[in-house]
Amino acid sequence: MKFSGEFTLYTITSYQKEIGKIDFSKVKTVDFDLEDVVYFDTAASIFINSTVKEFNEKKISSNILTTDKDILDTLELVQISKKTSKPLPKKAKRTLLEILGQTTYFYYNGFLAFMAFIGKLFATKLSYLSNINNIRFKEIAFEMNESAIKALGIIALTSFLIGLVVAYQSAFQLKIYGANIFIVDMLGISMLRELAPLMTAVVIAGRSGSSFTAQIGAMKITEELDAMRTMGFDPYLFLVIPRIIALMIMMPILIFVADIMGVFGGLIVASVDLGISPQLFLERFNDVVAAKHFFIGIAKGPFFAFLIASIGVYRGLMVKDDTQSIGFNTTKSVVEAIFAVIVCDAIFSILFTNLGI
Template identity: 45%
Template sequence: MVLRADGAKTIVELHGDWTVETVGRMDATLRDVEESVAPGDIVIDLSDLGLIDTAGAYIIGRVTRRCSEPDGDFHFIGEHPTARRLIEEVRARTTICPAEDEAGYGFGPALARIGAGIEAVLREALDTFAFLGKTIMTGFRTLANPQRLRLTPTIWAMEEVGVNAMPIIAVLSFFIGAVVAYMGANLLQTLGFSVFTVELVGIAVLREFGVLITAIMLAGRSDSAFTAQIGSMKMQQEIDAMRVLGLDPFEALVLPRVIACVLMAPLLTFGAMIAGIFGGMIVAWSAQDISPTLFIARFHQELPWDHFLVGMSKAPVFGLVVAIIGCRQGMMVSGDVESLGRRVTASVVQSIFAVIVLEAMFAMMYLELGI
């Protein structure tokens, strides 16, 4: 490339090939011309131009884009079979975005970041509800035509979500019940009410801890697996291939996992309750000399079924929320591994957050209902 002056005009003589492999070394010079010469005084000589591709067309056309007539004839001299047409085409399809303002410091920028965060949270919640609505409509469509239900993937997901998760959930619930019993032992012994440890363990495990531990373990274990499985299929374009074949990804991938979580969450919760009560009973026996016979008799005598039903009523809701969030994040994965990692992390964090919020809402609702 050669620059020469012709009166008030600056002529940019182009030599050789201007392709993606060669334009890098000319970019800085063209930027200097663009900044130092009036846009109407730039003339591009195409006489000795060789090959050109879209990268070369972009940086050549960039020097005249500030002019009111960037593709005017007065900007070009010499002949080339494709250069002018390609330059005009690239410019027409290029959007020039202004540089983003750097985030400053102080009260105003802090409020702007808070507002952007709140907007992102609301948008994420809205998109999640939209995904839930689409899943529900798919479920109704499957109910109207039951042979569309993918039974084999549903059974596989039930085994993965329920049977394989039961040991770890039972162990965690056992220790949670033991911890609650130890807390009761330390507190109630000082007051002479050691026997009330039975009620403490029963209410805590049946109403709150059993279903909460189950939901958190589903979020950490099954939810991340859903996101990784669907996300890897999205990365390898398997979901696009399913659509080309006329298969609905919601029927094939999302609905079986949602059904599995909704059905298996109550069973896992029941197992967690049994394990938690057993852990509390062992601690009460060893630390407070409350025999298993007395523990079970007082448990049946003093605790109504309401506590059990309250805990079990939360399980399908938590299972639905966990499955919806995990499947949606998997469907949002783009074509790189970094996106997959971000979506798996977001899936677990959002699921645990949603479970805690729903737990608080259930607690307030049952408090108002007197249950």
């Protein structure tokens, strides 16, 4: 076999095809003539080596004919490395059962880790609250502004629109029965008791919970959290608890704003579409909507806030040392927070109804 010209990565395949066409069944010896090769790279060297090995297995002896020192060196380099290297490991295939088991275990561990986080949170929080000097008013105030006060606009707008839409849709139905005035009962109770707290929680989870995750996650990647620990600052005290407390304080206030705006939206629809004057609307509102609905809605606030903030922060702490994991955990934090809020709301709903409140 005579090779000439450049023998590299780009020419190997054509040689391979040529060699494949040859019938070696009666051949005893093969000479590889590399005299005319002008350029010879390591890939070619690997190719020659494995071809020689193949021939050896078929009991065909081979000679390499060349005087070029570079080529001989390249061949030798490949042979030496072949001796010491092991073949690359193959990726293990997993059966369905293994996948199921591993996934279940993964989620089980995730659940345990979250429980450990909550436990640590309460353990730290108790000792934290025992001394007033420990409370970081500056951080809490900063977080209140960042994650709640700056969200007032969007929450006001969202709940106004929700009030508008709910009133508009029910107005259409109520008109059929001539029960126009009942819009007040319906809107008042649903807004104060359920919709305003829930909408506020969803907006805050999407807006502030996700930002907790991203902030803390980024701090983890840049080793800022490690730096804090080595300096003896507990990240729970500095980062986690201020955020949770700030949100727990602000959530009822946000819900209050959402209540006002939602009812205001309903009031507009009632006066435009149903001919109920704002005065009549408010009088009726005063008569039929008991204060307990308002208080129930407000009381849900701190619970929702705790869930959103703790899930957001927990997801932030779960971030690994790569940027992809920030995205993953931020998504998780929003989804899990909204889910947790809805579950919590369902529990409250059953609880309060059964208690007769």
